[in-house]
Amino acid sequence: MRNFVRLSVLSLLLLSGCGLNFYTDEQLEPLSVQAYQQATAEYPEVTSGAEYEMVQEVTRRIAAAADENFPWQAKLLKADNVPNAFCLPNGRIAIYTGILPLTKNIDGLAAVMGHEVAHATQRHGGKRMTSNQLNGVTMAVIDAGLGSAEMESETRAQLMGAIGVIGQYAVTLPYSRGHETEADIWGIRYAIRAGFNPNEAPKVWERMAELGSSGPEWMSTHPDPLERAKMLRKMIPRIVQEEKGWTPKSAKQAKSSQAGR
Numbered sequence: 623m624r625n626f627v628r629l630s631v632l633s634l635l636l637l638s639g640c641g642l643n644f645y646t647d648e649q650l651e652p653l654s655v656q657a658y659q660q661a662t663a664e665y666p667e668v669t670s671g672a673e674y675e676m677v678q679e680v681t682r683r684i685a686a687a688a689d690e691n692f693p694w695q696a697k698l699l700k701a702d703n704v705p706n707a708f709c710l711p712n713g714r715i716a717i718y719t720g721i722l723p724l725t726k727n728i729d730g731l732a733a734v735m736g737h738e739v740a741h742a743t744q745r746h747g748g749k750r751m752t753s754n755q756l757n758g759v760t761m762a763v764i765d766a767g768l769g770s771a772e773m774e775s776e777t778r779a780q781l782m783g784a785i786g787v788i789g790q791y792a793v794t795l796p797y798s799r800g801h802e803t804e805a806d807i808w809g810i811r812y813a814i815r816a817g818f819n820p821n822e823a824p825k826v827w828e829r830m831a832e833l834g835s836s837g838p839e840w841m842s843t844h845p846d847p848l849e850r851a852k853m854l855r856k857m858i859p860r861i862v863q864e865e866k867g868w869t870p871k872s873a874k875q876a877k878s879s880q881a882g883r
């Protein structure tokens with residue numbers, strides 16, 4: 623009886639997509655490393671110049687604001703016709719040069735990066751792997767230590783899509799509406815904490831909307847940008863208030879250990 627109750631609760635949780643996650647950061651680490659290597663090898667990496675410096679600065683500041691002990695890494699990929707960006711589990715970020723005309727300035731880049739980083743900090747990859755049908759297969763693959771040779775290419779493409787890769791190596795999977803809203807809100811929090819202007823975020827989504835159906839591939843995996851811009855405009859003042867006086871976990875720990883002395 624008890625098991626039955628527990629199972630029912632579990633299936634309810636799964637059905638409602640409330641965000642159950644069967645995967646730990648450690649389990650996803652080899653998958654994240656492999657997927658990042660493969661997906662970012664598709665285009666040449668930009669390793670110097672103003673745009674590169676900007677990407678590195680935004681990464682440093684957003685990473686500090688996200689306050690996770692991730693092995694953060696960001697690559698700027700030279701792909702002017704690819705308006706894309708993603709962040710894989712444990713903080714591996716890719717920004718394609720094609721998205722820079724849309725982000726337009728450093729605050730706009732922070733908006734997009736904040737959003738992508740939030741998918742990683744809210745563990746949306748693991749949650750997506752948990753809630754979709756991949757589960758039995760992926761668990762087995764991950765338990766086996768991800769021998770990519772034994773993994774069927776279709777499975778690998780689905781896995782890569784599930785953890786957030788966009789591009790030829792992955793099956794394109796949109797995040798759920800709930801995950802998108804969560805990433806929008808956390809993305810704004812991170813931008814505010816990092817000292818960026820959060821009001822640039824709705825402007826970025828509006829610039830994307832202007833492109834219409836010829837818009838970036840990024841748009842095909844994301845909900846209506848005008849709707850999101852509207853929602854964010856409404857929420858930003860409240861989030862700014864909520865984030866006033868935010869301090870990182872490490873600062874709080876240092877403070878409490880000092881107080882304990």
Ligand SMILES: [Zn+2]
Pocket residue numbers: 737738741797802805844
């Ligand atoms: Zn998203």
